Amino acid sequence: MSDIELRNVSKSYGDLRAVDGVDLSVRDGELLCLLGPSGCGKSTTMRMISGLETPTSGEVHIGGDDVTDQAAYDRNTSMVFQNWALFPYKTVLENVAFGLKMRGDGADERRREAGEMLERVHMDGYEEHSTTDLSGGQKQRVALARSLAVDPDVLLLDEPLSNLDKRLREEMEIELKDIHEEFDKTFVYVTHNQDEAFTLADRIGIMNDGRLVQVGAPTEVYRNPTNRFVEDFLGDTNFVAGEVTDVGDRHARLSTAFDATIRIPAFEAADPGASFTVSLRPEFMRIRRANGADTPEGTAARADGTGGDTITGTVENSIYRGSSIRYVVAVGGEQLFVEQSVTEQTGIEEGAEVELGWDTHNILVFHPDGSRARAE
């Protein structure tokens, strides 16, 4: 068993609270990504799992044992560093065998085991090379082999791919996923890159400002965020603020900066006058040429009938992004981003009057304090 449990863990440096009361359990054999902007405390959290940092308060448990006060060299965790931290005065083989040597394995055994591990990461043939001659991807593989060689209960990866170019990174992502399946160990992976997190993770823990904001499967955190920060941090979205004007049985209406109201699901808290922020994901919005006759009032009226809202605006800019086109649409003084697959050729040009539409169930509503407003 090598599940990890952090209980109310905090870490302060002087007045700076880098990690603030984090409760996290990582399941045995799971690959959990800690995702967040730089300075959010994700690396510090991981370093406390490794033992390289000691929590100011709280407890760290690995496999059921309290390891809070155990030094890094007494814990059976192993870390892959962002800059790989390969020993420059040792050969590739000596690097990989280092942990085995510290464990007291004999020279022959070290050589054999480290050799096998190098073969696993496709670095056989480089045994006697100096680590300083290797490319970034090769260093990455050696660092991975060095950490896996000691057969750790938990493998910790601190932004291991951030120094690689995009293509190599994507290749290594797949390989890491394979290795995770093959070795069946608990992995904790720290990154600020959400593509990496979505590709690799069984579950993602999103951190902000030293706190763990939400933990869940990739689809869970993307489609069902618990607060505005998560919605904002993952992917792109349009936030639209507004006030409730009237409340119906199943829906309420929100007056916005646009000259149009938006229909939102009715909440208990949705009294007239209450403020909310609505998130409209660019990929959930539809765009089409406006049929000139529509007025804002008419749009709203039609929306009432069909179940989804539509508003009109002017295309300010269209950005070709390879697999999709992004339109920047000006609506009542605000800018909205709309994303459309290139396969849906609409032939919309800059300056065109367009009609934007979406389904009410695709919009998320947040309270002014950032927490999610949920339908009853």
Added chain:
Amino acid sequence: MSVDAADSVLGRLWAPFEAQSGSRRSLLLMSPLILFETLVFVVPFAILVRISVSEQSGSLPYAEGTFTVASYAEVLQSGLLQGIIVYSFRLGIVATVVAVVLATFYAYATWRADGLLKSALLFSVVLPLLTTLVIKTYAWVPLLAPNGTANNLLLAVGLLSAPVQVVPNTLGVVIGQVYIVFPYAMLAIYSVLSTVEWELVEAARDLGAGRLRSFFEVVVPEIMPGITVATIISFAWSVGAYSAPALLGAGSDRPFALEVQEQMLLNFNWPVATALSTIMLVLMFVSIVLIYVVLGRFGGDLSDAA
């Protein structure tokens, strides 16, 4: 193995010259340096060697125009002079080991410190360099003398029942000499250590190396160039030490620098003084190559290399 190592060391020493030899331009650029070296080192040294193979003279420092190796024979056969050579090397080895070990720990502490403490540690190393050698060496006398500060303090506290004779004594010489070379040794090591990434130590600890183990496995191989320089500076200076033995020594145990001075200025026996100097120079050269070779071998995986 050792032959290979020696080859590679000589090769490494020679490589810069070999790379330059083909280029007239670089020779031209080096010419001021070559001229300077010739004037201040090669010519005086040639004169010194010439004197060392002259006959001794009753009335003059040496007999000009004569040739004999008698002075070398005298130096090598004299028990007194052999004792002086051995004493010089013992002083050099002891002072070097103490200074380099202390300097390594001090440099490590400075490396790991931050903020005001780091500045204070660095500043207190540089501070003694601002004072004259003679004054700061003499400062040890009132401190270490039988009725000096250190003895009085230890007597008052009750740690000593009778004063300990440190100055004038060999112990005092070692303390004084370590004090003289320590800043240079520390700065040589620190300059290399400050470029080492702390992450390497963290990686070693993460892989199961304890504090000492990670220091010897990861930090020491990295800072070996600094340790080598520190060792060579300390050793060369300490073997040829003059002021610490002159000011803090007992007079009975004399290193060669004092003996050379006595032979030159008191006995007017220049052939013996220069022969002793030449022999010391050769021995020093051999020692330094040896230090370079031995320390150079520790640049890799310590126990795998053995």
